[in-house]
Amino acid sequence: MKTVNQKGWFFVLPVLLLVAFNALIPMMTVVNYSVQETFGNNLFLWEGLTWFQQLLTEERFYKALGRQFMFTGLILVIEVPLGIAIALSMPRQGIWVPVCLILMALPMLIPWNVVGAMWNIFTLPDIGLLGYFLNNVLGINYDMTQDPIAAWVTIITMDVWHWTSLVVLLAYAGLVSIPDAYYQAAKIDGASNWSVFRFIQLPKMKPVLTIAILLRFMDSFNIYTEPFVLTGGGPGNSTTLLSIDLVKRALGQFDLGPAAAMSLIYFAITLLVSWLFYTLMTKDDLN
Amino acid sequence: MAKITLSNLRHSYYPNPSEPSDYALKEIDLDWNDGGAYALLGPSGCGKSTLLNIISGLLVPSEGRILFDDKDVTDLPPDRRNIAQVFQFPVIYDTMTVYDNLAFPLRNRGRDEVTVKTRVTAIAEMLELTDMLSQKAAGLSPDNKQKISMGRGLVREDVNVVMFDEPLTVIDPHLKWKLRSKLKELHQRIKATMIYVTHDQTEALTFADQVVVMQDGEVVQIGTPVELFERPAHTFVGHFIGSPGMNVLPCSLIDGQAYFTDHPVALEGAISGSPKGRTEIGIRPEFVTLAKSGLSATVSKVSDVGRHTVVECDAGGSKIRAIISGAGPEKGAPVFLNFQQNQTRLYVDGWIATHAQEAQS
Amino acid sequence: MQKRSIVPIIYILFLLLPIYWLVTMSFKTTNEILGGFSLFPQTFTLENYRVIFTDPTWYWGYINSISYVTLNMVISIAVALPAAYAFSRYRFLGDKQLFFWLLTNRMAPAAVFALPFFQLYSAVGLFDTYLAVALAHCLFNVPLSVWILEGFMASVPKELDETAYVDGYSFPRFFVTIFLPSIKAGVGVAAFFCFMFSWVELLLAKTLTAVAAKPIAAIMTKTASSAGYELGLLAAAGTLTIIPGAIVIYFVRNYIAKGFAMGRV
Numbered sequence: 001m002k003t004v005n006q007k008g009w010f011f012v013l014p015v016l017l018l019v020a021f022n023a024l025i026p027m028m029t030v031v032n033y034s035v036q037e038t039f040g041n042n043l044f045l046w047e048g049l050t051w052f053q054q055l056l057t058e059e060r061f062y063k064a065l066g067r068q069f070m071f072t073g074l075i076l077v078i079e080v081p082l083g084i085a086i087a088l089s090m091p092r093q094g095i096w097v098p099v100c101l102i103l104m105a106l107p108m109l110i111p112w113n114v115v116g117a118m119w120n121i122f123t124l125p126d127i128g129l130l131g132y133f134l135n136n137v138l139g140i141n142y143d144m145t146q147d148p149i150a151a152w153v154t155i156i157t158m159d160v161w162h163w164t165s166l167v168v169l170l171a172y173a174g175l176v177s178i179p180d181a182y183y184q185a186a187k188i189d190g191a192s193n194w195s196v197f198r199f200i201q202l203p204k205m206k207p208v209l210t211i212a213i214l215l216r217f218m219d220s221f222n223i224y225t226e227p228f229v230l231t232g233g234g235p236g237n238s239t240t241l242l243s244i245d246l247v248k249r250a251l252g253q254f255d256l257g258p259a260a261a262m263s264l265i266y267f268a269i270t271l272l273v274s275w276l277f278y279t280l281m282t283k284d285d286l287n
Numbered sequence: 288m289a290k291i292t293l294s295n296l297r298h299s300y301y302p303n304p305s306e307p308s309d310y311a312l313k314e315i316d317l318d319w320n321d322g323g324a325y326a327l328l329g330p331s332g333c334g335k336s337t338l339l340n341i342i343s344g345l346l347v348p349s350e351g352r353i354l355f356d357d358k359d360v361t362d363l364p365p366d367r368r369n370i371a372q373v374f375q376f377p378v379i380y381d382t383m384t385v386y387d388n389l390a391f392p393l394r395n396r397g398r399d400e401v402t403v404k405t406r407v408t409a410i411a412e413m414l415e416l417t418d419m420l421s422q423k424a425a426g427l428s429p430d431n432k433q434k435i436s437m438g439r440g441l442v443r444e445d446v447n448v449v450m451f452d453e454p455l456t457v458i459d460p461h462l463k464w465k466l467r468s469k470l471k472e473l474h475q476r477i478k479a480t481m482i483y484v485t486h487d488q489t490e491a492l493t494f495a496d497q498v499v500v501m502q503d504g505e506v507v508q509i510g511t512p513v514e515l516f517e518r519p520a521h522t523f524v525g526h527f528i529g530s531p532g533m534n535v536l537p538c539s540l541i542d543g544q545a546y547f548t549d550h551p552v553a554l555e556g557a558i559s560g561s562p563k564g565r566t567e568i569g570i571r572p573e574f575v576t577l578a579k580s581g582l583s584a585t586v587s588k589v590s591d592v593g594r595h596t597v598v599e600c601d602a603g604g605s606k607i608r609a610i611i612s613g614a615g616p617e618k619g620a621p622v623f624l625n626f627q628q629n630q631t632r633l634y635v636d637g638w639i640a641t642h643a644q645e646a647q648s
Numbered sequence: 649m650q651k652r653s654i655v656p657i658i659y660i661l662f663l664l665l666p667i668y669w670l671v672t673m674s675f676k677t678t679n680e681i682l683g684g685f686s687l688f689p690q691t692f693t694l695e696n697y698r699v700i701f702t703d704p705t706w707y708w709g710y711i712n713s714i715s716y717v718t719l720n721m722v723i724s725i726a727v728a729l730p731a732a733y734a735f736s737r738y739r740f741l742g743d744k745q746l747f748f749w750l751l752t753n754r755m756a757p758a759a760v761f762a763l764p765f766f767q768l769y770s771a772v773g774l775f776d777t778y779l780a781v782a783l784a785h786c787l788f789n790v791p792l793s794v795w796i797l798e799g800f801m802a803s804v805p806k807e808l809d810e811t812a813y814v815d816g817y818s819f820p821r822f823f824v825t826i827f828l829p830s831i832k833a834g835v836g837v838a839a840f841f842c843f844m845f846s847w848v849e850l851l852l853a854k855t856l857t858a859v860a861a862k863p864i865a866a867i868m869t870k871t872a873s874s875a876g877y878e879l880g881l882l883a884a885a886g887t888l889t890i891i892p893g894a895i896v897i898y899f900v901r902n903y904i905a906k907g908f909a910m911g912r913v
Contacts, residue, residue: 008740011730015750015790018727022787023753026764089655098901102894103660106667109893111865113850114886121673121879122666129669132685161663168659181374184345189439190366190395199380199391222757225850229869243757250763263757270755 033260051261060245061262065269068242072220075159079216080209082160083167087175088201090168101172104165116229119158144231148238155227155239162226163216170212174205210281214274221270242266289356289447291319291342291480296351298337304349311337313504315351319448319482324474326495327484330527334504335484339450342482343372355447366395371440371449375456377432381425385416388424389438396443410442413473430462437470441477448480455490467493488528500524516571517630522637525569531597534575534607535634536568545633548603550582553628556642564636572597574630575609577616581623589615600624667890673883681879696884706885709864712778713847714892716861719782721842724789725835732797733823737806750791758851761787766855776858784856785846792845793838800834801827833903840900847893864889 034051055061090100107115125131125143134142144150178200186196224243227233233240233248240248246266250259296315304310312334319325327335340346342353344365352361360368371392380388389407398406411417414434419427424435433454440449451470455463471494474481483494491498492512500508500515500523508520519525525533538545538552545552545568552568577598584602596615600607600622607624616622633641673681674696675689700706734740735747765784766775774780808830812822828835854866868885 003738004740005738006740008734008738008743011734011738012746014727015731015794016746018723018783018786019750019753019790022761022765022784023756025768026761027756029764029767030761086655086659089652091653100656100660101901102897103663104656105897106890106894107663109844109847109890109897110886111848111850111863111889113865113869114889117868117882118666118670118886121883122669127681127685129665129687136685161666164659165663179376179378181376181378184340184343184365185372185374185378185436185439187345187365188343188370188372189392191391192395195395199382203380203382218755222755224758246757247762256763259763267756270757271752274752274755 064245087171112225170208174208292354326491328491329501562635572608574627709867716778716781728793736801
């Protein structure tokens with residue numbers, strides 16, 4: 001049992017200061033912008049909740065939000081089952097384990113704009129391996145700069161390429177921690193492969209899968225660099241996700257007020273959905 | 288329920304075993320009778336878990352056959368052998384209730400829910416789990432979890448043998464004896480063949496009717512607890528069972544008479560054959576007495592262990608222990624030791640080489 | 649067993665294809681790249697790499713990136729260690745709320761913070777320094793480190809601490825000579841994740857730097873627009889950004905899976 005000791009605060013202080021400096025001050029700046037209008041030259045006008053009202057009645061915002069949810073939903077639906085399936089079929093021991101782990105982790109260690117650029121090059125119809133193959137070998141008319149569906153397929157494929165390994169690593173970590181006796185007992189009890197998965201592997205993977213889903217939700221919901229470099233939000237606005245839209249407002253149009261208001265709403269949505277996920281997935285453990 | 292026969296069983300974890308030391312199990316021939324309570328006793332790494340996994344079908348032996356009621360099951364997978372196994376750590380299905388845990392092996396075999404309910408209720412009753420049937424299994428204490436693992440084995444009416452692989456390892460000491468007597472009671476009620484693997488002699492001797500002692504992949508003796516104690520077939524059994532273990536003293540043989548140092552020692556009976564090799568005398572501390580005359584020795588250590596005293600003596604460079612009642616002599620005191628003749632045996636290369644004296648009325 | 653290993657093999661091939669394309673391209677001349685499709689370099693060249701290793705604007709990008717990443721790793725671990733210790737050993741007023749609040753900082757979109765960060769770090773005079781980027785990346789790396797380290801520390805029995813105090817160790821001495829070695833795998837895993845997230849992040853790093861601390865990834869985007877379409881050069885620079893990650897992951901290969909499994913949920 002942990003002892004009650006207020007000295008704990010003393011240990012946490014450095015973290016607190018550092019994170020507060022990074023989180024609270026910028027957050028206050030954002031709040032400050034969100035209720036004012038600026039014309040440059042440090043001239044600010046009080047606007048109250050105008051920006052929030054404007055944003056929440058605006059079609060552009062809901063479209064971006066809808067695209068964001070679609071993107072996150074799709075990648076979760078693909079990456080989580082795929083990651084579990086790959087983890088299940090990986091060897092449990094032997095020299096191939098580290099080889100698999102290293103190769104699989106590789107995409108996660110590439111700077112995000114390089115990931116975007118790499119996929120851009122990879123999918124170019126004339127000189128990219130994938131683009132060339134699709135257009136000239138399979139005869140599919142593929143050009144993501146023209147076709148919104150192609151653009152969507154490409155950013156989803158890129159994210160699956162980039163991040164499925166995170167789910168694999170986590171699920172694999174859960175799997176290797178299951179003692180052999182569980183599998184032996186299941187064999188003796190006459191359990192089918194599906195039962196072994198349903199009643200042994202899945203419950204044992206649940207804590208790590210919760211982490212995986214949470215991390216994948218947060219990171220995909222905040223994704224910016226890779227799709228921006230890959231498609232720039234286009235063609236048209238078809239792949240303009242929430243964060244791309246936000247940056248367009250803030251830096252492109254220099255609409256600081258609306259951008260700040262949007263940031264806050266954005267953050268609130270992320271927080272709310274994460275909390276819902278977390279509560280739903282850990283609810284059984286509490287009683 | 289079935290009689291289990293192991294014939295010429297050998298097993299090696301290496302693909303191409305060449306030397307005897309490559310084998311985890313060396314030549315095992317054993318019969319386990321239907322309905323018996325057996326213990327498989329031996330130190331860690333003696334091959335007892337390997338043997339258990341071969342019987343349950345989790346391992347396929349390198350050589351030899353396994354028969355259940357004279358039917359060859361060597362190549363059958365575990366679920367088709369109708370066996371049950373309880374592991375060292377409780378294996379339960381976390382997400383299921385206690386009821387569903389117990390019902391799992393029956394449902395997997397397609398039994399109807401009426402049968403399932405009757406069996407589960409009966410087994411829960413026996414194991415005192417009735418109150419918990421609707422609870423999630425994950426939240427229970429280790430001893431209850433271990434009871435569930437046992438229950439999953441016992442719930443099947445047709446089970447050939449129930450095997451226990453050191454099942455009390457994670458149980459609190461004060462609950463160990465309780466669970467152990469529960470097991471004994473279950474055996475009497477269910478009359479299934481049970482095999483209990485352990486390295487703890489108390490567990491083995493209290494549970495089993497027959498104890499199989501293993502060492503280095505070999506069976507060294509099979510017998511009732513009393514036989515193992517009184518007539519160890521091998522010095523290892525003498526050492527391993529009893530507290531403290533049997534005294535094993537180097538000796539020489541001249542014209543059929545055994546000598547320890549220069550002191551002649553009377554053996555229990557005739558020596559079988561003409562012994563060649565390392566000869567030793569074995570006598571349990573319980574049968575060594577202090578006397579006015581006999582083998583002279585010096586007391587090196589005296590420990591009071593409650594109801595009796597263990598006196599450790601030094602004689603001719605060998606350590607001899609005696610268990611006596613009452614207070615022992617001082618440390619350093621010269622004493623004379625006597626060996627009770629009908630409990631003094633000769634061992635050649637570790638194996639017993641004297642015949643027991645004919646009972647004389 | 650043999651049949652199902654086809655799944656990871658196909659997956660790894662899928663992962664390696666785009667990387668292969670990047671690497672081959674880095675050995676081609678720009679003319680060859682633009683001239684048409686070819687699976688292998690027709691005229692193998694190291695020219696692209698020569699440019700990067702001889703041009704200071706290029707190679708300083710790598711030095712800058714590695715510098716702030718290392719600095720971030722050190723700061724994150726140093727502040728996360730005592731905090732994780734407190735969370736794993738003590739209960740104190742508001743500990744649970746604090747832990748959750750720390751984790752929420754991972755949820756803030758970097759895009760939200762880019763502009764305020766620029767103003768904040770300019771105001772305190774840290775703009776365009778390694779320290780600025782290193783501190784900014786603490787926003788998401790410190791919560792993650794606390795979380796990973798807490799998991800490892802919780803698995804070390806409390807009796808270890810008590811035994812050390814009974815033996816007369818002072819707290820700092822106990823922490824450094826006894827406790828740290830027993831969670832060194834955890835420190836390795838946390839450091840790996842700090843490295844990873846700091847190395848791959850671009851938006852904040854780009855916003856907070858101009859010349860002196862500009863990361864390699866940002867130099868790539870700048871070159872892409874100013875020097876036209878130097879694809880071969882870009883591919884070589886991209887290839888070089890994969891190498892540090894590959895080296896780091898090699899060292900922690902046996903711990904990454906474990907590090908995740910130990911984190912608490």
